[in-house]
Amino acid sequence: MGNVNDFKFLSERGFQGLVKGLLKELKVYGTIVKDGFPAFGEISAPEELVLSSTPTHLSAKEFFFPQREVLLKFNIKTAAFSPVIESVDQAIIGMHPCDIRALSLMDRVFAAGTPDPNYLSRRSKTLIIGSDCMPDDYCFCKSLGNSEAESGFDIFLHALGKGFLVRTGSDKGRAALLKYAKLRAPSTKEFREFQGLCLKRDSSFKAKVDAPPAELPSIYAKSDESKVWQKIGAICTGCGSCNNVCPTCYCFDVKDEVKASLAEGERVRNWDGCTLEDFAKVAGGHNFRKTRAERLRHRFNRKFRYLSSTFDSLFCVGCGRCSRACLVKINIVEVTNELVSECHNK
Amino acid sequence: METPYQPIAGTVERSIRVSEKERLFSVIPSDPTLLKYRPGQFYMVGLPGYGEAPISITSGPGEALIELCVRAVGNLTNALHSLRKGDKIWLRGPFGRGFDLEELEGKDLVFVAGGIGIVPMRSLLKAVLGRREKFGRLTLIYGSRSPDELLFSEEMDGWRAAGMDVKLTVDRAEPLWKGNVGVVTTLIPKVEVAQKNTVGVIIGPPVMYRFVILSLNAKGLGPEDIFVSLERRMKCGLGKCGHCQINSLYICQCGPVFRMSELKGMVEAI
Ligand SMILES: Cc1cc2nc3c(=O)[nH]c(=O)nc-3n(C[C@H](O)[C@H](O)[C@H](O)COP(=O)(O)OP(=O)(O)OC[C@H]3O[C@@H](n4cnc5c(N)ncnc54)[C@H](O)[C@@H]3O)c2cc1C
Ligand code: SF4
Ligand code: SF4
Ligand code: FES
Numbered sequence: 001m002g003n004v005n006d007f008k009f010l011s012e013r014g015f016q017g018l019v020k021g022l023l024k025e026l027k028v029y030g031t032i033v034k035d036g037f038p039a040f041g042e043i044s045a046p047e048e049l050v051l052s053s054t055p056t057h058l059s060a061k062e063f064f065f066p067q068r069e070v071l072l073k074f075n076i077k078t079a080a081f082s083p084v085i086e087s088v089d090q091a092i093i094g095m096h097p098c099d100i101r102a103l104s105l106m107d108r109v110f111a112a113g114t115p116d117p118n119y120l121s122r123r124s125k126t127l128i129i130g131s132d133c134m135p136d137d138y139c140f141c142k143s144l145g146n147s148e149a150e151s152g153f154d155i156f157l158h159a160l161g162k163g164f165l166v167r168t169g170s171d172k173g174r175a176a177l178l179k180y181a182k183l184r185a186p187s188t189k190e191f192r193e194f195q196g197l198c199l200k201r202d203s204s205f206k207a208k209v210d211a212p213p214a215e216l217p218s219i220y221a222k223s224d225e226s227k228v229w230q231k232i233g234a235i236c237t238g239c240g241s242c243n244n245v246c247p248t249c250y251c252f253d254v255k256d257e258v259k260a261s262l263a264e265g266e267r268v269r270n271w272d273g274c275t276l277e278d279f280a281k282v283a284g285g286h287n288f289r290k291t292r293a294e295r296l297r298h299r300f301n302r303k304f305r306y307l308s309s310t311f312d313s314l315f316c317v318g319c320g321r322c323s324r325a326c327l328v329k330i331n332i333v334e335v336t337n338e339l340v341s342e343c344h345n346k
Numbered sequence: 347m348e349t350p351y352q353p354i355a356g357t358v359e360r361s362i363r364v365s366e367k368e369r370l371f372s373v374i375p376s377d378p379t380l381l382k383y384r385p386g387q388f389y390m391v392g393l394p395g396y397g398e399a400p401i402s403i404t405s406g407p408g409e410a411l412i413e414l415c416v417r418a419v420g421n422l423t424n425a426l427h428s429l430r431k432g433d434k435i436w437l438r439g440p441f442g443r444g445f446d447l448e449e450l451e452g453k454d455l456v457f458v459a460g461g462i463g464i465v466p467m468r469s470l471l472k473a474v475l476g477r478r479e480k481f482g483r484l485t486l487i488y489g490s491r492s493p494d495e496l497l498f499s500e501e502m503d504g505w506r507a508a509g510m511d512v513k514l515t516v517d518r519a520e521p522l523w524k525g526n527v528g529v530v531t532t533l534i535p536k537v538e539v540a541q542k543n544t545v546g547v548i549i550g551p552p553v554m555y556r557f558v559i560l561s562l563n564a565k566g567l568g569p570e571d572i573f574v575s576l577e578r579r580m581k582c583g584l585g586k587c588g589h590c591q592i593n594s595l596y597i598c599q600c601g602p603v604f605r606m607s608e609l610k611g612m613v614e615a616i
Pocket of ligand 3: 235236237243296327328
């Protein structure tokens, strides 16, 4: 919850002024309402923003790692390839603690080994403004230890009945506030209200994983032969929605698209999903993960086990998006808890 | 700004049909640093409009050209087959860690290749035969579906002369075929193996590994004594796209060559 000195008060009008200021300099994306649901979208005026208390259907990853992105342009006649690295200065308003945690994991992925210039250039030009949330039935970030954003944002907003308590997380955030917002120290009443809201949020989590996060990699490691995989594999439709909505799913496909002129084209990367049938198929038709059960086992292990040895962190942040999106109601918390109880009963 | 997706141009110096479905290319890369490779490594090979695919290096280390042998199976590989002398080809790499020859020194080596598994194996064979005195007994067991699908058969006499026992087998015999008929595992029991000092290397189609490993186990070779080169779908070569992943390993970077003991407990590896 922090110390009162870590916070400043920003009025509602002050917030509008901040957004207006940012709109002059950057492309601004934020949470809006699309088809009745909270979603990230581009805004052109502060009134369009609806700071959502529940997670958006899609995560914010598309602003750093778009669903479709050109990597190279080529000319078939002159036989030349040229790199395409497109990025603009942008701000994302309304990312929740889970989204911010996910982004910091993606930062590490795209910087590791051979750095990815496309992701990194977008990332370096982005101002992150986080905002508070209220868990729904699917949110379980708290049981993974991710419910508070300590870092990874430039500015963080805690909405009160009127106005916000604000934390700054970087020089970039501090500079933006200095330029466009009038801040003052919060009153005792305001800080109490904030503390009350924090407690309310903290006690509102319903979904939780039944084991300490640090034990999950070894629980998954013992569960390769679990019957759970067959059970969920039997109902999964292989639609790939869970991959699309997940803020830490970053697998992709690369293919060439040729213009109608047949002279030019682009090498393009698109989101791909390990739950899709062809993901691990090679020439000759051999599929290294033939069944849906194997593909789901891979996806879940990637979140709780495989990447944890490389990045020293779980790759599930507990946003619950995959469970919300799944039409056959495969629920990541229930699956994990079944594995936990199988392991404890062994 | 630079991007790791930028391919380097190469010029096709030679393009020869080596079987019904395979063509062998010799390529001079415009950037000579691409010639620094190890057996077992591969390039992402591409053409504008057709994308990229992982293709193994089949030439030996230190050669002035890169040799690639491509089986036409789909979009890109068929387009590659139309390349002739002077045409451009695009490369990124080399990728993967390949074979460490020093680890194999002083050992008897049994190479087991199936189908186009001979393509990457040839690079290793050339490297080993180039320093023949450093190794013990050498045996190659190579199988293909039919005699006319056997690749590099004109080179086999040279390999034999250089001190390697070459045993060939085909699944389907034809009237003129005088050699062995049957899958590669039928030849393994006939190989003399000095248990303590033999290393097996397996490269072939996915279905082959399990059986060959069992036959080598029966000869006394354990997980420390067997190397495999694994095929997976690959889209980047950079450890990012996720297609080649087995557990925490990205085959494009940590492999494709592995000692079997490194794959212990990985249910999807073999
Ligand atoms: C490390 C490694 C080394 C290889 N070395 C050689 C070699 O030396 N010679 C050779 O002929 N082949 C080699 N291959 C196989 C070769 O990469 C595939 O045949 C090629 O990707 C097919 O591409 P395509 O565009 O012609 O086929 P496509 O039209 O893309 O599809 C044909 C089939 O290939 C599969 N496929 C598509 N993309 C890939 C991919 N990136 N990786 C694997 N399968 C894919 C599809 O699922 C489909 O079944 C190697 C593969 C790997 C992983
Ligand atoms: S796996 Fe599911 S709950 Fe975990 S981060 Fe991804 S979408 Fe969220
Ligand atoms: S969203 Fe559900 S049905 Fe679709 S692939 Fe994921 S688990 Fe399967
Ligand atoms: S080929 Fe993309 S991660 Fe290995």
